[in-house]
Amino acid sequence: MVIRLCAKTERGSRPEAQDGDVHRPGMLRTAGSVLAASLIVCAASAVGLGVTGWAEPTGSVAIAPSFTSTNQANSASTALTLNHDGPVTLQASEAAAGDGVLTSPSSDALATAYKLTGAALGTSADTNWVSASDLVHPSRSYSVEGVGPSEITVWVRGVTPADRVSDAGVYSATVILTVTW
Amino acid sequence: MRARKVLRVACAGALVAVLFGLATGATDDCVVSITGTVEPFAEWSDAAPTIAAGDFTGSVDGTTISQVGEVLETTKALTLYANANITITAAGTANSGIATNGIETLTTKYKITGNVTVPDAAWKTAGSGVGEFFNAANSYSVTHVSGDGSYAINLGVRLESPAVRAADAGDYTCSITLTATW
Numbered sequence: 001m002v003i004r005l006c007a008k009t010e011r012g013s014r015p016e017a018q019d020g021d022v023h024r025p026g027m028l029r030t031a032g033s034v035l036a037a038s039l040i041v042c043a044a045s046a047v048g049l050g051v052t053g054w055a056e057p058t059g060s061v062a063i064a065p066s067f068t069s070t071n072q073a074n075s076a077s078t079a080l081t082l083n084h085d086g087p088v089t090l091q092a093s094e095a096a097a098g099d100g101v102l103t104s105p106s107s108d109a110l111a112t113a114y115k116l117t118g119a120a121l122g123t124s125a126d127t128n129w130v131s132a133s134d135l136v137h138p139s140r141s142y143s144v145e146g147v148g149p150s151e152i153t154v155w156v157r158g159v160t161p162a163d164r165v166s167d168a169g170v171y172s173a174t175v176i177l178t179v180t181w
Numbered sequence: 182m183r184a185r186k187v188l189r190v191a192c193a194g195a196l197v198a199v200l201f202g203l204a205t206g207a208t209d210d211c212v213v214s215i216t217g218t219v220e221p222f223a224e225w226s227d228a229a230p231t232i233a234a235g236d237f238t239g240s241v242d243g244t245t246i247s248q249v250g251e252v253l254e255t256t257k258a259l260t261l262y263a264n265a266n267i268t269i270t271a272a273g274t275a276n277s278g279i280a281t282n283g284i285e286t287l288t289t290k291y292k293i294t295g296n297v298t299v300p301d302a303a304w305k306t307a308g309s310g311v312g313e314f315f316n317a318a319n320s321y322s323v324t325h326v327s328g329d330g331s332y333a334i335n336l337g338v339r340l341e342s343p344a345v346r347a348a349d350a351g352d353y354t355c356s357i358t359l360t361a362t363w
Contacts, residue, residue, distance in 0.1 A: 053209035063217035069224060070262050080211055102217055106327040110217065158217045165264040165330030168221040177211045 052088060052181045055081035055149065061156045063102075067110075070165060075157035080177070082120070083148045088181040090116070090142040090152065092135045095176060100132035102158045102171040110158040110171055116142055120150030129157055136175065144179070152177075223263035223361045226331075232257050232338060234352065246287070250344035259334040261296075265363040267323040269297065269334065272358045273315050278307040280340050280353035287353050288341040290314070296332040297321040304339050307355075315357075323361075334359075 063076045082090075092114070094100050102110040113129035124142045134140065144150060154177070160166050237244050237253035246253060261267065271291065273279065280287040291314045292301035299321070305314040313319070323332050336359070342348045 052207070054211040057211060059211055059213040061213065061215040063215065066218040066220045068220045068222050074217065078213070080213075102215065104219070108328055110219075112215075154213055156215045160219065161330070163226075163262075163331060165222065165224070165262040166219045167327050167330070168219050168264045171217045171219060173215040175213050175215075177213060178208050179211075180206070180208045 052084045052086075052148075053082075053179065054177075055083060059154065061154065063156060063158055067158070067160050067166065070160055071162035073157055073159045075155060077153050077155040080152045080154060081148075082144060082150045082152050082179060084144060084150065084179070084181065085147055086181065087146070088144045088179050090121075090144055091139040091178050091180065092116075093139050093176045093178060094136050095174065100136055100173050100175045102156075102173045104167050104169040104171050106167045106169065108167040108169075108171075110160060110166060112173055113157045113159075114175070115155035115157075116152060116177075117155065118150060118152045120144045120146060120148070121152065126155075129155075132173070132175075219264065221265035221363055223261060223265065223267050223363050225359075225361070226260035226262060230257060230259060237338075237340065246340070246342045246348065249342060249347055251342045253340045255338050256294075257336045257338065259295075259336055259359070261323060261332045261334050261361055262330055263323060263325055263332060263361065263363065264330050266325050267332075268362045269293065269321040269323065270317070270360050270362070271315055271319065272360070273307060273309075273355070274358050275356035276354065278315060278355050278357040280355050282349055282351040282353045285349040285351075285353075287348060288343075289355065290339040290341070291357070292337040292339075293321050293334065294337065295335040297323055297334065301337075304337070307357075 059078050059080050061076050061078045063074050065074065067074060082088075092100075100112060100114070102112045112132040114132065114135045115126040115129055117125045121142050122145045130140060144152070154175075156173070158171065232255055235244050236255045236257070239254045240246055240251050241248055244253070261269075271278075271293075276286075278291075279289045289307040290304035291307060292304050294300035305312065305319065307314055309315045309317075311318075321334075323334075340353065
């Protein structure tokens with residue numbers, strides 16, 4: 001949609017510049033201004049549409065069912081849409097150390113692992129669970145191929161300890177997925 | 182004039198490149214939040230522990246009764262996993278919790294110690310009467326401490342042969358059930 005809009009604007013400005021009128025220099029400047037303004041409008045539109053970037057700035061994963069025993073593994077996922085007009089790189093990180101680990105208000109923690117999957121990830125897609133620390137220290141890198149929009153599925157797994165019961169409560173974690181192009 | 186044109190074209194190109202996001206190194210973040218819930222619960226590390234004849238000690242020959250009035254004792258270490266305050270109660274199951282061989286029985290007593298609020302200081306007879314081990318009022322409390330979801334519960338068992346006669350030879354068996362409630 002953005003490219004068609006640019007072409008239309010250019011066609012509209014050409015006849016004025018080719019009239020041979022005595023005021024041609026001024027009209028040329030006017031035409032140039034119109035073209036520049038059109039380019040800016042087009043570019044702004046492109047940025048607004050998110051040529052490359054996440055369709056949504058946030059995502060959420062609710063692990064269900066609840067944990068009710070020791071050594072219990074539960075997992076869930078969410079599908080994120082990534083817009084990209086070429087190959088890009090995807091990396092995970094934490095805002096603060098340990099943010100990627102499911103942690104309770106009492107500071108108890110569950111063993112937390114992640115998987116990123118999706119056709120666009122090609123061979124860089126995870127086939128096995130990656131621990132929270134391995135995901136972000138150092139940041140694991142994923143190659144997103146082709147042209148989007150691409151669906152990136154984030155899987156999260158929590159596991160309760162085998163040798164004790166974790167504190168009861170809601171455990172939370174946060175990771176940041178950064179696309180670089 | 183030509184230089185100005187070149188400059189204008191360069192500026193326009195740069196503007197377009199930047200606005201279209203063609204510059205390398207651009208990034209965009211998606212913050213993913215995850216939640217999961219751990220319910221209050223408890224479970225025994227071993228749901229069906231056993232005490233074998235060889236686990237007992239205290240008799241003349243070590244692990245078996247070979248005299249009148251002889252006593253065997255053992256302590257079974259159990260582990261209770263819990264993330265809530267717990268009440269433990271006991272009930273006799275096989276042979277009502279009394280060591281039995283056919284129609285013959287040994288005096289059987291129990292006690293609970295370990296991470297309970299009030300551990301038994303003395304043996305309690307297998308039975309449901311007042312003050313006995315299986316009495317409904319006989320319970321043990323475990324107070325949960327955040328981050329400490331494992332508690333040691335020790336079950337003591339004592340077998341006594343009659344003082345005035347010899348008990349029938351053979352294996353004496355029984356079972357009890359310890360129930361954790363939260």
